[in-house]
Structure formats: structure tokens, C-alpha cells
Amino acid sequence: MNKWIVIAVSIALVLSFTLVYLLSPNDADYLARYTPENYVTVAAFDVPLDGNRIVDVVSSVFPFHFKTLKMDIDRIEIRINRNISGDLSGYMRENLKAELYPVPVTYERFNLEISFPRPVRNYMAETFGIVRIFDHYNELMREHAELMICVPMNYEIE
Amino acid sequence: MLSQNSRLRAMKSLLYSYYVDFKSFYGIYIGIMTGLLLSKLALSSSASGSSSLSAGLVNGMFMLPIAMIIITSNSELLKKFSFHVDRNMLVFSHIILILVLPVIMLLTSCGFHLLETLAAEIALTATGNFFYTWVITKDSFLVGFALSYIIMVCVGGITWMVFAWFYRHKIATSVVCGTFLLALIYLRNFRDAFLNLINLIVYSPSPGMLFLKFSAITLISFAVGYIPIKRMEVK
Amino acid sequence: MNAVILQNLVKRFGKKNVLDNISLELPENCIVGLIGRNGAGKTTLLKTLAGYLRPTEGRVTVLGQEPFDNIRVLSDIVFMDDERYNDSAVLWDLVNQAALSYSRFDKVTALKLLDYFNIPVKAKIKKLSKGMKTLFSLVIALLSRSPLTMLDEPTIGLDAAHRKEFFSLLLRDYTNHPRTIIVSSHLISELEGLMEQVVLIDQGKLIFNRAIEDVQSYALYLSGHRRVLEELEGRHSIIYKESMGEMLVLGVVNNLSEEELQGLESSGVKISAMSVQDVCVNLTATNKGGVLDVIAK
Numbered sequence: 001m002n003k004w005i006v007i008a009v010s011i012a013l014v015l016s017f018t019l020v021y022l023l024s025p026n027d028a029d030y031l032a033r034y035t036p037e038n039y040v041t042v043a044a045f046d047v048p049l050d051g052n053r054i055v056d057v058v059s060s061v062f063p064f065h066f067k068t069l070k071m072d073i074d075r076i077e078i079r080i081n082r083n084i085s086g087d088l089s090g091y092m093r094e095n096l097k098a099e100l101y102p103v104p105v106t107y108e109r110f111n112l113e114i115s116f117p118r119p120v121r122n123y124m125a126e127t128f129g130i131v132r133i134f135d136h137y138n139e140l141m142r143e144h145a146e147l148m149i150c151v152p153m154n155y156e157i158e
Numbered sequence: 159m160l161s162q163n164s165r166l167r168a169m170k171s172l173l174y175s176y177y178v179d180f181k182s183f184y185g186i187y188i189g190i191m192t193g194l195l196l197s198k199l200a201l202s203s204s205a206s207g208s209s210s211l212s213a214g215l216v217n218g219m220f221m222l223p224i225a226m227i228i229i230t231s232n233s234e235l236l237k238k239f240s241f242h243v244d245r246n247m248l249v250f251s252h253i254i255l256i257l258v259l260p261v262i263m264l265l266t267s268c269g270f271h272l273l274e275t276l277a278a279e280i281a282l283t284a285t286g287n288f289f290y291t292w293v294i295t296k297d298s299f300l301v302g303f304a305l306s307y308i309i310m311v312c313v314g315g316i317t318w319m320v321f322a323w324f325y326r327h328k329i330a331t332s333v334v335c336g337t338f339l340l341a342l343i344y345l346r347n348f349r350d351a352f353l354n355l356i357n358l359i360v361y362s363p364s365p366g367m368l369f370l371k372f373s374a375i376t377l378i379s380f381a382v383g384y385i386p387i388k389r390m391e392v393k
Numbered sequence: 394m395n396a397v398i399l400q401n402l403v404k405r406f407g408k409k410n411v412l413d414n415i416s417l418e419l420p421e422n423c424i425v426g427l428i429g430r431n432g433a434g435k436t437t438l439l440k441t442l443a444g445y446l447r448p449t450e451g452r453v454t455v456l457g458q459e460p461f462d463n464i465r466v467l468s469d470i471v472f473m474d475d476e477r478y479n480d481s482a483v484l485w486d487l488v489n490q491a492a493l494s495y496s497r498f499d500k501v502t503a504l505k506l507l508d509y510f511n512i513p514v515k516a517k518i519k520k521l522s523k524g525m526k527t528l529f530s531l532v533i534a535l536l537s538r539s540p541l542t543m544l545d546e547p548t549i550g551l552d553a554a555h556r557k558e559f560f561s562l563l564l565r566d567y568t569n570h571p572r573t574i575i576v577s578s579h580l581i582s583e584l585e586g587l588m589e590q591v592v593l594i595d596q597g598k599l600i601f602n603r604a605i606e607d608v609q610s611y612a613l614y615l616s617g618h619r620r621v622l623e624e625l626e627g628r629h630s631i632i633y634k635e636s637m638g639e640m641l642v643l644g645v646v647n648n649l650s651e652e653e654l655q656g657l658e659s660s661g662v663k664i665s666a667m668s669v670q671d672v673c674v675n676l677t678a679t680n681k682g683g684v685l686d687v688i689a690k
Contacts, residue, residue, distance in 0.1 A: 014265065027296075027298075083291070084290075085290050091289075124209065164465060
């Protein structure tokens, strides 16, 4: 291999590293993308505020991820993060089908079923998986969720 | 002065030969990474693709030990003596390989990561059901890079050390390694103690501490692996 | 100054003495033929000189220093045998490596020679024929112009024309750039015109280390009637003996006086010089008889 090719490849490799670094936000900016204000509601359900108040998410949202949050609201909401490349919120608004129903017979819990048309592809440009052995980074990475299910303060979600 | 000059010449020549040898190694690495990238892009069903950064680490963790098994073999070392080298230089060049190859592999995985992102951007404009997110922070990237690097170096160093002994003292090394493995399988106390030791090493309050622990293991491996190569004859 | 000094060199593999108490001195700037049968220890001796092997006992000095793991000496040594290079190596890369390694390496001439021998420099070693591989190794070894150049069986795989060219090249390059060249080979007759010094070893032991002129006059063939020649057996060292009825052929170490020679001639004994090849073969012959005796039994 010509030495100029070696030099060019070396520069390209260093540039790749630098670019990935520069394209990455710092921890605070990253976390800011996943605050509740960055999620838009695509589905909402009025729910009774008495009873056992437990919601089970019974369907998979693969290939997306969801997190849950108790909020000062009086309904159950499915929200989509606005910072996902590709207008996920618009896509979900059009295609998401969600159903909330009380578990028959006992009526003590609610089942939440979420579905959307597949195939759908979700690519996550993830960092080195090895950092997850540290709690700090594990929690940081778990902040990332395309979907957020918000429940009233007196509800439990599992 | 004369000695310095000949040492420098020999070192340059040796590194040149390893550079030539490792062009094909790098080609294989690039091939595997490209294969992974293409297979990820070709997936048509619902998928959540993980990035090339972690794939680079896993790929390197397999390839680097294989490279170490090859370069410590008698036949490979004999070829290196085609041109004059001394054993210190040989060990030094191996250490350079162990230290430099992971950097190159990880930097390459950064390049593939960018290619992947570019492909994602293109897919984004072409289809309506494709989405992607950048789940990397500056801090996690740097720490991940450093830890991936030192783990690869450590695994490479340990493999190098084991096979530097194995090729020179096959029976003794086999007996030691075989006894160790059997003890690991059949002696519960030994296994627990070993796992505790691993736990002790891996569990670290900070990435810096983990880096230091792996560095220490690597240094010990280099020192132990140096002994048989320093004494070896080229047959 | 001597290029090589061996003092009671012993090299043992397991319990076997491959080199057994060898002491010799080889002067600078001469071509030495290292002669011996298969398994005599030639390659082991060369590898010890090249710093590959550590002497079990005794002392090896090459260009004033011990060669094992000594880069200062090794940088002045080139050792060529038939298993030098990695099969997957490209010739061009090896030429570049030689240029990096040897300060005196003549890359321009090397490339010219490779072109002359029709050896493609962009090819891999494994694509070359046996003869081409040998030629390539020889070009690298010769043009490194190392003060100690060691060639182990350098003509393996070469046809007669290439052997002739190689010997001419060796001689010309040696004349222009004098250095110590040790050539180990079975083709003693072809080497005879080149060698200035002959080292003969057998079963790890040094048989002799002599100037070529001494070896050429080392022994005589005497061919005549058994009755005349049998008288010599007690008085002279016989290294070859063959009976043909009443006729006897003896190989005798040449310490016969003028009178003895004249006496033998007058008794009808034919006297001829023993070639270097025959000297070496006879001195290293086993005591098992010839291969034909084995078949006869």
C-alpha cells in the first residue's frame, strides 16, 4: 500500500472518531431531549381515579422503547418523543392503535394494548455497550425512549 | 551509535513486515464490519439495529486473540528472523501490535458508525417507516472507547502471553491450563474464588479504576510472556 | 582478524550432541565451503552462527562478538536457507524490507537481477517455483553485502544453467565486495572453484578446516596389485579401499615420501590425486559398507 493511502486512511480514521465525538451531545443536552416537554401526546384515555389503578402494558412496542411517568394528569396518555429523526410522532398519530380495557372478571387492573403497522425500522446509533456496566451510564441510556406512557399520580404501571 | 543505527533499521524493517502482514488482517476486519453493516441494512422486518461501535469491540475481541495465536507461533517467528532482529525487538513489536491494533479497529468502527448513520439518513428520506436516534453522549463515547480499548488490549495481552509459553513449552503449558480448567469445572471453592476475583476486577467504582486494573493485568501479561520469547531458540 | 571463532562448541538437542566440541577459526574475506553429509550438523552450525540457536557449551564469536540475540552482530550477518520467507509475502515487500534491514543492500541491482531471472516482484512467494524461490533468496542474501554471508544449500532447485550463473554472480560480487561467505552445499565439485577454505564436519564433529589447496593435495588414489599396496596399510592412513580380484584401489592420506611414490610407480601402481569431493565423501563414509552391500545381503 502506498504511504499516501496509509496517511489518508489514518486521517479518515481520526476524523471519524472526532466526528462521532462532535456529533454527540453532552450528558445534560442528551437528558434534555427526553424530558416530558419533548414528548407529544398521540393517544389518551379517560380513566376512573378510584379502584386499584394498575395498568399493565400487554403488547410489545418493539422496535421502540418506552418509559413510564406518573404525572399530574387525570388520564392515561401515550406520548412520542419529538427528537426522533423521521417524524415518529406524525407516523404514530396516523398509525398507532391503542386500547385500554379493564381485565375481565376481576376488573381490578387495566390492560393497555398498543399496536402499529409493521414492518417499521428503528435504528439506534448506540454508544459502546460496555459502558452499561456502570450504573451512571446505564441509567443515562435508559432515559432514551421513543414512547412515554404517562399515568395519573395515583396509578401504577407495570 | 552503530548499534543504535542497526537497532533502528531492524526495528523499522520488523514493523514494516508486520504492517504488510496486518494489511490482510485489517482487510478481514473491514470485511466483517461491512458484512454486519450490510446485513443490518438488508433487514426488512421490524428491527432495532445496534451500532457498529459495540460490533467493533466484539469483532476485535475475537480477531485480536487469533492474531496473537498466529504471531507467537514458531513458524511465524522463524519468518521474522529472515531479517535480523533480536528478541527484545520482537517482543516490543508484538506489544506495539497489541497496543495499536485495537486503536485502529475501534477507530474503524467509528468510521463504520458514521457510514451507518449516513445510510440511516438516506433511508430516512427514502422510506416513511424508518426512524433513528443518536444515543451517544460525549462522555459515554470517550469512556466506552477507552474501556473497549483496554479490554481488547488486555485480552490480546493475555492470549499473547499464554501462547508465547504454549509454543515454547507445550506440555507444561497444557498441563497448567488443563489443571486450571478442570479445577474451574470440578472444584466449587476454586471456581467461587476465581469468580470472586473476576468480580473484584470488573466491579470498579469508576471507569478510570477499571482501566487501571486492566492495564495492570496487561503489563503483567507482557512481563510473563516476555520470558519464553527472550529465551527461545529459532529452530 | 577472524570473522568466526568457535571454541569447544557443543550444541545439544535433548541428549543428542548435534555439534560436538567444535573449535575452528575462519578468516575475514574468504569463501568457506561447509561440507558434510545429511544430518552432519551444517545447518545447526550456521544457525548458531546466525544467532538463532544458543550454544549448549563453548563459545561462539562472530565478528568479535557473541551472536545470540545480539543485534549489533546480527545486523552484519545474513543467513539464507530454503525456508526463509513467508509464503504469503509479496516479493516487492521483501525487497523493501531488505533495503530497510541492510545498510549495504543494493536495491537497484537486486531488482535488475530479479528482472533478469524473470522473477515477478509483484508475485507472492508461494507462486514461485522452487528454483525461483532459491534465486530470489540468493539475490537478497548476496546483495545485502553483509560482512558474514551464510548460504545453506544455495543451489537447491536450481538447474545447471542457473547454478552456473549463480556461481559467477557470487564470485563477481565477492570480488567487488570482499566479505566472508560460508556456503554449505552437497555440490562440492561445483563449489571447488570458489572455495578458499573447506570445513568438513561429520556427525557433529569437525573433521578438518583447511585451505582448498591443502584439500586438493590431501589424499591420493593408488591403484595396483594387492601384494604391493597391502604393504602400505600399516604405515599410512587409508581412507578408501576397494578390491577387484587381485587388484586393489586405495585412498591414502598424502604423506608419502618422494621415494615411496617413485617405488610405487616402478611397481606398476597408478597414482592419481583424489578430488575434493572424494576426500570429503571418503572421510565421512560410514563403516557400514556401501548401499549395494545392503541389497546383496
